[in-house]
Amino acid sequence: MSSTWEEKVHKVTPYTPGEQPKALDVIKLNTNENPYPPAPAVKRxxxxxxxxxxxxxxxxxxxxxxxxxxxxxxxxxxxxxxxxxxxxxxxxxxxxxxxxxxxxxxxxxxxxxxxxxxxxxxxxxxxxxxxxxxxxxxxxxxxxxxxxxxxxxxxxxxxxxxxxxxxxxxxxxxxxxxxxxxxxxxxxxxxxxxxxxxxxxxxxxxxxxxxxxxxxxxxxxxxxxxxxxxxxxxxxxxxxxxxxxxxxxxxxxxxxxxxPDYFKMRCLAIINERERSKKRFRELGFDFPDSRSNFIFVHHNKVSGEELFKALRDNNIFVRHFEGERVQDFNRVTIGTPEEMDGLFDFLKKYLENK
CATH class of the missing domain: 3.40.640.10 (Type I PLP-dependent aspartate aminotransferase-like (Major domain))
Incomplete structure (x- = not known):
């Protein structure tokens, strides 16, 4: 029997991008996007x-x-x-x-x-x-x-x-x-x-x-x-x-x-919020590698990574969860605005009180 064209296709496992929720009333901390707008000169x-x-x-x-x-x-x-x-x-x-x-x-x-x-x-x-x-x-x-x-x-x-x-x-x-x-x-x-x-x-x-x-x-x-x-x-x-x-x-x-001044200002704002967020995560019992990026890779002993990911998502808070033996109990949290991060921590505090 002759082969089919599909047998000749080069097949790969594609990259899975972060979810882009359609709703507007969400806290979106899952794709490492900048929470601030581009430089004003871009708009002009x-x-x-x-x-x-x-x-x-x-x-x-x-x-x-x-x-x-x-x-x-x-x-x-x-x-x-x-x-x-x-x-x-x-x-x-x-x-x-x-x-x-x-x-x-x-x-x-x-x-x-x-x-x-x-x-x-x-x-x-x-x-x-x-x-x-x-x-x-x-x-x-x-x-x-x-x-x-x-x-x-x-x-x-x-x-x-x-x-x-x-x-x-x-x-x-x-x-x-x-x-x-x-x-x-x-x-x-x-x-x-x-x-x-x-x-x-x-x-x-x-x-x-x-x-x-x-x-x-x-x-x-x-x-x-x-x-x-x-x-x-x-x-x-x-x-x-x-x-x-x-x-x-x-x-x-x-x-x-x-x-360049706007660029430096926004980078510094994210760095400062990251360091504040590290303190808040520690207070809630999370551990994580000491990030020098615009995200934190967090883990909590009381809840699995997937369970926490789903609980956050059910409450319109989006973070990134990965499969894999070494990372499945972690979630990657993008640094948002102070208001967005406060919304995240308010939820986490209430959620973890019941664990």
């Missing part, structure tokens, strides 16, 4: 946008946006890559740099898109177990034989910051492959490895506008690396789609970067 850029530009293809090089990124981060323009969110940047990076057939490494508890991309692009991989305290096992990444390494810093969903010294040890130990440091959450108190890109030509640093710049809805991410790395990335990108960043997104990206 949208209002002033010339809709005639939609007739034409956008600048394929996003030169204006890259120029402002260059000024903002003091990195030459030819060492910057932009994509449709850092997910796009990372997917292009997997496709470009992890082609040797040798296994790549990333943590066992981490951003769950990594194994999806590895499966999609048929890249062999090995997950490196986190230590008992959920920190990275630095030495396990320093074997010098991997076909590639991906490490988010701070890690998700733990929120832990490995520190630049430990990350440099990994980079230095693996000159044979590209090392990607995914810094989606770096602006909430961690230290970036960006200064190391001129020291190690195999280092790619990815960041995003989605979290600290409150622009998850516009899909804009970027990466820094050596000139060679960025050239190879662009070669692959242009082979798929030359016009990845639309005209409006380029404009609002530039606008977002134009107000």
């Amino acid at each position: 850029a949208i209002a002033d946008f010339d809709y005639e530009l939609l007739r034409k293809y956008p600048d394929p090089t996003a030169s204006g946006l890259i120029g402002v990124l260059s000024d903002t981060y003091s990195v030459p323009a030819d060492q910057i890559f932009v994509g449709v969110g850092s997910d796009d940047v990372l997917a292009m990076s997997f496709l470009t740099f992890f082609t040797s057939g040798e296994g790549i490494l990333f943590p066992d508890v981490t951003y769950s898109f990594y194994d999806v991309w590895a499966g999609e692009f048929r890249i062999p991989y090995e997950t490196v177990p986190l230590k008992e305290d959920m920190s990275l096992d630095i030495d396990a990444f320093c074997r010098g034989t991997a076909g590639g390494i991906v490490i988010p810093n701070p890690n998700a969903p733990t929120g832990l910051d490995a520190g630049t010294g430990a990350l440099e040890k990994i980079i230095k130990s693996n000159p044979q492959c590209v090392v990607i440091i995914d810094e989606a959450y770096v602006d909430f108190g961690a230290e970036s490895v960006l200064p190391l890109i001129d020291k190690y030509d195999n280092l790619l640093v990815t960041q995003t506008f989605s979290k600290s710049r409150a622009m998850a809805g516009s899909r804009l991410g970027f990466a820094f690396g050596s000139k060679k790395l960025i050239k190879y990335l662009n070669d692959v990108k242009y082979s798929f789609n030359s016009y990845t960043i639309d005209a409006l997104t380029q404009k609002v990206g530039i606008a977002s970067l134009s107000d």
Whole structure:
């Protein structure tokens, strides 16, 4: 019997995004979105946008946006890559740099898109177990034989910051492959490895506008690396789609970067609320890794992670619960506004009194 077309389909287990509730009267703390609006300049850029530009293809090089990124981060323009969110940047990076057939490494508890991309692009991989305290096992990444390494810093969903010294040890130990440091959450108190890109030509640093710049809805991410790395990335990108960043997104990206004071103010507000929330969680008997991100990964001995997740959801409070042996008793809670967090803690206090 001849085979069917479906037998020839490349099948993968897809990434499961966080729930986007339709109701408005909810406390939404499940997808690590920024609780504050983008910079006021973004609103003005949208209002002033010339809709005639939609007739034409956008600048394929996003030169204006890259120029402002260059000024903002003091990195030459030819060492910057932009994509449709850092997910796009990372997917292009997997496709470009992890082609040797040798296994790549990333943590066992981490951003769950990594194994999806590895499966999609048929890249062999090995997950490196986190230590008992959920920190990275630095030495396990320093074997010098991997076909590639991906490490988010701070890690998700733990929120832990490995520190630049430990990350440099990994980079230095693996000159044979590209090392990607995914810094989606770096602006909430961690230290970036960006200064190391001129020291190690195999280092790619990815960041995003989605979290600290409150622009998850516009899909804009970027990466820094050596000139060679960025050239190879662009070669692959242009082979798929030359016009990845639309005209409006380029404009609002530039606008977002134009107000550094607003950016710092909002990041600090989230950091302060995170630290206040840690204190409140401890008072209620929760334990958690010491997050340096815009979320806290919490656990309580009196209630399972899934039970708490469902109780919160039944009361229109949305957090993120993950399956898996090491994480199933935890819930990841995005840092919201003080009012949103107070609503969460008011519910938790009453709920736990009955446990």
